[in-house]
Amino acid sequence: MTNTSAGTAVRLADVEKSFAVQGGGETVALQGINLDIGAGEFVSLIGPSGCGKSTLLRIVADLIRPTSGTVEVNGKSPHRARLDRDYGMVFQAPVLFDWRTVEANVRLPLEVMNVARSEREQRVREMLELVELGGFLRHYPHQLSGGMQQRVAIARALCFQPAILLMDEPFGALDEMTRERLNAEVLRIWARLGTTVIFVTHSIPEAVFLSTRVVVMSARPGRITTVVDVDLPQPRTEQTRETDRYYELVTVVREALRGRLPAGAQDGPAALDGHPAKQRARAEGGIG
Amino acid sequence: MASSARAVPARPSMGLAARAVRLVIDYLPAMAVLVGALVLWEVLTAGPGRRVLPAPSAIVAGFDANADLLTRSAMNTYWEAIGGLAIGTVAGLAVAFATARWVSAREALLPIAIAANSIPIIAIAPILNNWFGVLNPLSKMMMAAMLVFFPVMINVTRGLVSVHPASLELMRSYATSDWTVLTKVRIPNMLPFFFTALKVGTTLSFIGAIVGEYFGGTSAVLGRVILTSMSSGRFDVAWAGILLGAFGAIAAYIAVVLIERVVIPWHSALRNQ
């Protein structure tokens, strides 16, 4: 690839990933992935089970190596980006340590990264205030609800101020109402910090509500079907969920998931397999 | 370097030959250690003179010279240990089922069993010898049985009781009897716990048998053979006896592992991941 534009946070070019399978043979988790994510974008990956969205996230995180293709994170290799702590991660389960208080849990990355002690306390408190759990410093995880635990996990992911936030179905285990509330919180934090967010989800409404772009994937093999630009105005509120445009976009994404691509797609389904020119055109100009 | 928790571990296609090769490779490090240790042992201790730890070759020679006595003693001790294992297991199962059935019994007995498990039961060995007769193998069996009883009882009770509440609700929704719940849910849940206890029990039963023999027994049991040969300085024979005892315990352990594979193949497969 030629010059990396200064504003590109993540660039994936022809990325493929296959796994060897018990009993012989291989399964292709990802094929022909081409995607550019600009700095400060909020990009959702949505698709059926087995489409490789979590795998893709982990490739960006340098937790899995791709079988082929190039990946650039923050202008570096994923490995370098990981060593430089350029991203924070939030999983579907909060994965908090039950022997640490809320405060100590958020402090964990700062300890590992040898941040100065004096600075640690302040950052932790800031982060917990940001997710509105300032009064729960001394609590233990099991004393908090699922939603609160996830907020702690988000605080923990952000406390070392990474450029990129990777979220793997973080609200999947929560009920719908808590989920919507946390959606709004994530948007608020995103607006405040300007972090690039890559967000894996199963939920169409969530993907549309949160993102600047929705990457629709399909399975067997995992590939990008299409990318939907979400041109809803910011800041997005509960009202946004009730606008016509929102419903339109949810329908577009739903149809895309079913294999029925957005109207005006120039070359038909075959050519939409993540052709780089297509992707860039979409990124610049909106749908179709 | 980086591997995902979701990745399927790569395995070559598993033909029979391939599986056999895989087995050998898995056990190769352990085999290497065994061979290495034996060689080292032999090299370090070979040569004339009576040692506290004779060379393996000397131990084998000592066994050959007393093969008859040692085999008979081993058989007797194995018999005591296995008998005790059986008695203790049956008793443990019986009490476990009783305590699982009646909550009041459980609340009273489980803490006592746990506490009783911390009693150094070897202190009872002389009593058992007196009760059942020093020369009677039953006294050693009872010693073994007592050591086996508590782990079995505690583990089986836990297994019977710690069923996921959701499973119980499911069975209630099918309007089944307590008996069906027992057989279809509780017992399968209990089996892994049971086998864990049984594995612990194999070594305990041998310890019990030999401790019992320590305090007295016929002359043709491993415990006494070891003691008498040591007091006459015949460490090679003593070690032969010790190794025979260890062999018996290991064989019993392996037998339990094999039985477990047959009875609860699904659980063993899980554990091997």
Next chain:
Amino acid sequence: MRDPETATERQSSAASVGVAGVEPPSRRRSILRPIASVALVLLAIGIAWQVAKLIGGDPWRYDDFLGTGIAFHHNPPLRVAQLSDRQLPHLWDIGAALVQPVQRGAQQSLGEFLVGAALYTWREAIIGFGLGALIGVVLASLFVHFRLLERAFVPYVIASQAIPIVALAPIIVVGLGRGIVAVVIIATYLTFFPVTIAAMRGLSSPDPRALELMRSYAASRWAIFWKVRLPASVPYLFTALKIAATASIVGAIIGEGPGGVPEGLGRAIINFNQQYITGPEKLWATILIASLLGITFFALVRVAEALVLRNRQRVDV
């Protein structure tokens, strides 16, 4: 913005690392109920004991029962050998033996002597306990980090327990000489095994995602060990330590016999066994004290466990 957290939300997330299973917060049971039920069962055992002797033991002939002046004569209808006064002394005879001199003409009562012996044995056991726990954790750490070592040595760790330590004890003593060192080694031998196995389970218990998280921080293996694996293994360790408590005492008692340690319980058991014909109560009293020692040590570990784990979610390990 506040979440109206519900209790079900709290319980339903099996979110925290180091949680083996999810259980509803345990009810605060009063400490009295288990104590009462245990006392009840002990009482029942005592009653059963004496009733058995009433039915099948030796004749009861008391002209002055324990100095109270009560006369009591009874001929049991049955005669069972195991219930004779020699095989199963009366509970009060055992109790009486405890307050009587340990030997004819000695100053110390049996009770004092036995408690002293128990404390002596306990000292040896604790050293073995500590050493065994340390060795167990170190071995487990090596095995968890280096799979080759695990494959090579774990079978022998398991096999080590198959070697009847009882039989090895005299040899260890002959090899290392009499005294406390041999005893501590034997106690350590019995302790390190359960701790190794439990520590291996505990150190590999963290949620794989917790390890992914640490990798995303580019944390060193050492940091992962200290901050994740070791804390996660603590509940498992305590389960093993409760077993190890007993095992170390058993090891110490076994070692004292051949080890020729006169001050410990092991020697007392051997001596009173030899004197069984003349005074069976003494051996029974020794058993009683040995049991109390085992239970006390176990209880102490249990209390330590409750303290150390007090902030964690309750887990059935």
